[in-house]
Amino acid sequence: MSRVCTQALSFELRAGETLLEGLERTGHHVEYQCRSGYxxxxxxxxxxxxxxxxxxxLAFVAAGEILPCCARPxxxxxxDIDAEAIKKQA
Numbered sequence: 470m471s472r473v474c475t476q477a478l479s480f481e482l483r484a485g486e487t488l489l490e491g492l493e494r495t496g497h498h499v500e501y502q503c504r505s506g507y508x509x510x511x512x513x514x515x516x517x518x519x520x521x522x523x524x525x526x527l528a529f530v531a532a533g534e535i536l537p538c539c540a541r542p543x544x545x546x547x548x549d550i551d552a553e554a555i556k557k558q559a
Contacts, residue, residue, distance in 0.1 A: 488537035518546030
């Protein structure tokens with residue numbers, strides 16, 4: 470099981486869950502369009518850790534960025550997502 474940390478909280482991903490699915494389940498708001506790595510709308514900064522993709526995303530991903538819609542972490546990852554902004558949206 471992989472642990473995901475943001476600026477204010479951490480959580481465990483469930484078996485088979487993508488980062489986007491785990492983020493949504495825990496109340497994080499991440500913009501997305503395709504859920505399969507085509508558009509790049511969900512592009513997020515990866516502060517530490519590593520992720521894998523079942524297939525190489527078609528959207529451009531710069532060094533230090535990931536696409537949560539189709540990424541699965543290898544162990545613990547830390548993402549640059551502001552949890553305070555999430556609380557305000559709720």
